Amino acid sequence: MPFSYIEFSEAVYSAWENDGTNRVAITLTRTGDLSNSVYMDLEILGNNINNVGPLGMLPVYFATGEDTTTVYLDLFDDNFVEGTETVSLSLVNYDPNQVALGTQGTATLNVFDDEVSYIEFSETVFTAWENEQTGQAEITLTRSGNLNSDSLGNNNTATLEVRDDETSYIEFSDVNYLAWENDFNFNSPFPDQAEITLTRTGDTYNSVSTQVEVLDPMGYSMGLFNVDFMM
Ligand SMILES: [Ca+2]
Ligand SMILES: [Ca+2]
Ligand SMILES: [Ca+2]
Ligand SMILES: [Ca+2]
Structure with a gap:
């Protein structure tokens, strides 16, 4: 039986209660085997909500071959000075023999109050080098909405990391890497591979070696891979 994965396109959707289009788009994506059509429901839950609707269930349908579909929620303006309304979004009532949720299986919608x-903060983490030529770290704040009142947005705390320029920093290029088990490359002379990229910043005036350890879902090591950065 065809099997596919459904997920939200974003972890957090946002809209203004006075948005001129009067609606917000929630996009869902589908990967895997698309050779059948699938149905499920989008469940929308929240407390003291009057700027977005409907709450409850909305039908979601992917036609055969379709890899995205969009559900629209209605937006309603009001005159209350009240802060953000938040609703949770989840996918329910799907056939587990045909569908599983992807990594982004739930999401949040924030409806901002325009009163x-x-x-x-413009970022949750700011970074600066200790040898920065200006001698200063730059922190940017933004203000949006009704500029005659004030409140804090969601991003009301941030971190500043000051990096040592005598050190080099090695990190993964992504938090999540994805590969398909059936990702065959018939033109390649090598066995099928998943690609993991590491980056190095800071002081690169020496060569360094490290290892990447791969763990299975139980936490057991599947092996160590050598990583060498040249000077
Ligand atoms: Ca409201
Ligand atoms: Ca309003
Ligand atoms: Ca309002
Ligand atoms: Ca230093």
């Missing part, structure tokens, strides 16, 4: 202004 309030939002002051927040």
Whole structure:
């Protein structure tokens, strides 16, 4: 039986309650075997909500071959100074023999109150080098909404990391890597591989070696891979 994975396109959707289009799009994506059509429901839950609807269930349908579908929620303006309304979104009532949820199986929708202004950091983590030529680290704040009042936005805390320029920093290029088990490359002379990229910043005036350890879902090591960065 065909089997596919459904997920939200975003972890967090956002809209303004006074958005001129009066609606917000929730996009869902489908990967895997698309050779059948599938149905499920989008469940929308929240407390004290009057700026978005309907709450409850909305039908979701993917036709044969379709890899994205969009569900629209209605937006309603009001005059209350109240802050953000938040609803949770989840996918339910699907056939587990045909469908599983992908990594982004639930999501949140924030509906911003236009009677309030939002002051927040532009990033959650700011970084600067200790040898920065300007001698300063730059922190940006943004303000949006109704500029005659004030409130904090969601991003109301942030971290500043000051990096040592005598050290080099090795990190993964992504938090999540994805590969398909059936990702065959018939033109390649090598066995099928998943690609993991590491980056190095800072002081690169020496060569360094490290290892990447791969663990199975039980936490057991599947092996160590050598990683060498040249000077
Ligand atoms: Ca409201
Ligand atoms: Ca309003
Ligand atoms: Ca309002
Ligand atoms: Ca230093």
